[in-house]
Amino acid sequence: MPKEGITPRSQDYAQWYLDIVRDADLADYAEVVRGCIVFKPTGFALWEAIQSGLDQRIKATGHQNAYFPLLIPKSFLMKEAEHVEGFAPEVAEVTHAGGEKLAEPYVIRPTSETIIGYFYAKWVRSWRDLPLLINQWANVMRWEMRTRPFLRTTEFLWQEGHTVHVDEADAERETLKILHEVYADFVEKEMALPVIKGIKTDKEKFAGALRSYAIEAMMQDGRALQVGTSHNLGQNFAKAFDITYTDQNNQVQHAWTTSWGVSTRLIGALIMAHSDDEGLVVPPRLAPTQVVVVPIFKTDAERTRVLEAVSRLSADWKGSLRFKVDDREQYSPGYKFNEWELKGVPVRVEIGPKDIEKGTVGVARRDQPGKQGKSFVPQDGLRQRLESLLTEIQQALYDRAFRFREEHTYEASNYDELKQGVEKGFVRGYWAGTREDEDKIQDETGATIRVLPLDQPATAGKCVYTGKPAQKIAVFARAY
RNA sequence: CGGGGAGUGGCUCAGCCUGGUAGAGCACCUGGUUCGGGACCAGGGGGUCGGAGGUUCAAAUCCUCUCUCCCCGACCA
The missing domain is CATH 3.30.110.30 (C-terminal domain of ProRS)
Incomplete structure (x- = not known):
């Protein structure tokens, strides 16, 4: 039974996507700022979960975070020929500030190769300074013609890694390491989304790159979504910004650089790959809330008994399960079931008077919506059962997405x-x-x-x- | 940017053609009864109709401009 207000995928996939974004309370249109969205708390929590999984991997592979300015002198953007051509049509410019026209306009970064290149030129002197491995979490702006929440917005959030290396081989190793150990690993393990790792053709490669690699995922309408890119920039930016180092033979060399990024588009991928006509589906490992407990009671006496049982049963969950108890009294249990299904919480636990008598709880899994995925299980060993159920759901979502891709x-x-x-x-x-x-x-x-x-x-x-x-x-x- | 559609309480929409003092359902608030898959009754609050200009005695309604959103296409994380 599709939720009220959600257009079924079979009827209109694009509208279904927008319905999920709205009804699961992920984002609001910033209608006063063209093409931009507001990340509402539920949507931003997904981004925070994504950030956390990626940031761990980025650091585990030896990178450090830093932050560069939002504004870039326009002339910087012009320094790399292919790069200008690629980005010029979509940059926003700041021409006035402090009540005066600026001598040189700034552009709002569409990506930071150029401004970072400028600083790297100052920082890199010797082969001993390399590799220089830096990542930044930032917002960027690209004036796109057509926008869709998360998938393509004028302003979006992302991370962009920018590294400098002594030679092509080292830059290439970095580019591929990010693709495999950071992006593919994160997307497949945490987001339960199988990806195809590959190299882009010249037509599709990043403006200014030597080679671009990407991971591509299939959405439920059979279309592809590029969910991460990693570029070997060769010496293009090093030459444009004069990033040089002195090698072991006292020769001055142009360095080799890379850049790589994933964005809030991943939230769009998450929605389009896993969700269904009942609402959002979030893989357990990523879910800000993994388990929601719905207590069921009529009288005050029942309420007390049930809530006591809830705290007894969930006493040992902290630290191993991210959970929430929905004890709001103004909504009926049925309403809550539907609401949490809509919001994609992987597992729902129901506890009512009957359960207390029988020593059971109701457990419903989100990947099998409605009553199909619901069963009653003993209270004994509940935490372990929930943990293994979450693992099972994570795997089931991956398998389902994988099978779908194979079949299409x-x-x-x-x-x-x-x-x-x-x-x-x-x-x-x-x-x-x-x-x-x-x-x-x-x-x-x-x-x-x-x-x-x-x-x-x-x-x-x-x-x-x-x-x-x-x-x-x-x-x-x-x-x- | 080209083609199409749409902006009216928080949401979905009616009213517009044929100008005459803004409506419905849901949501919200209060009280009561309910509560294991979207409860019910009663009462109540909330919108100068996307914005600007124009026509008119009078504009949600007619005209012009503009902004935003959605769909299809070209561009892109």
Whole structure:
């Protein structure tokens, strides 16, 4: 039974997404500021959970956090040719301040390669200073034509890592380490979302990068969402900003830099990958609240007994479960069941007078909404049971998303099969085409090459578009 | 930015065509009865109709401009 106010996915996927965002109370439109949203507490809590999981991994891989200015002298942006071209159309400019026109306008950072490059040039002197491994948590602004809450907003929150290395090999190691050990690891383990790791084609790579890698996930409508990118910037920015070091042979060298980021778009990915027509579904490991307890009572005497039972049963939960007791009296239990389902809390525990008599509690799992996922279990060993249930749900969500992706991934050996496949999901096919061929495919099918997966078959094949001999498989899809 | 749709109490919408003192349901507040899958009754509060200008004796309604949101397309984390 779909919730009131939620458009079923089958009817209108885009509207369903917006309904979830609104009804689960994640965000509000900042209608007075074009394309921006307010992260409401429930939505921001998801971002905090994401931040925490990523920040741990970023630090575990040797990086430190720092913070650079929001405003960037416009001239900085102009220094790297490809970068300017890529970002110029979407930057906002500050032209006036203090009641006067500024001699040189600032741009509001769309990304911080340039301003950070300026400082790195000052900080890096010797090979002993490298690698320089810094991350910043920040907001950025890109004046996009069309916005959607979380997926693409004018202002968004993200982390951007910026590192400096002695040579290409070290920069490349960094770029891939982030992709594997930080991004893919986090998204798959914490968000229960399987990803495809791969390299971007020139058409899709970051403006100013030598090579861009990305992780791509499939949403429930079969479209792809890029959820993280990691770029080997080569010496492009080092040359533009003169980031040099003296090597062991006393030679001055241009350094090699990388940058990598994930954003609040991950919240969008979370919604579109796991949620259902009943509302949001949050994987247990990420969930700000993992277990909600709904006490059930009629009389004051029952209320006292039930709440006592609740505190007795939950006495040993602190530290091992993130939980909340919903003892509001103005709402009926049924109302609360629906509300917590809508908000995506992974597990609900019900305790009423009948349970007290029988020594049981009701336990409902969010990944199986409604009564299907509800059962009554003994009070004994409840904490362990809940812990293992949370683990089970985490795995079930991953498995479900993985299975969905497999079922919506098609092998194509010719263009017709590619065209048909991208209507429904991902298409894998050999690729030996050009940039122009890619443009044409996008024009004709709406799909792009999401990545050339790092994981490649040993055998060669025939290009799905040109028919020429091809070494590599590409994944094609329509993307957000 | 191109094509389409929409802005009216917190939410969903009616009223607009054919100008004449703003409505409904839900939500909210108070009281009572309820409470194991979105309870019920009674009473009550709340909107100068996205904004600006114009036409008119009179504008939610007609005209012009503008802002915002949604959908499709091109651009992007």
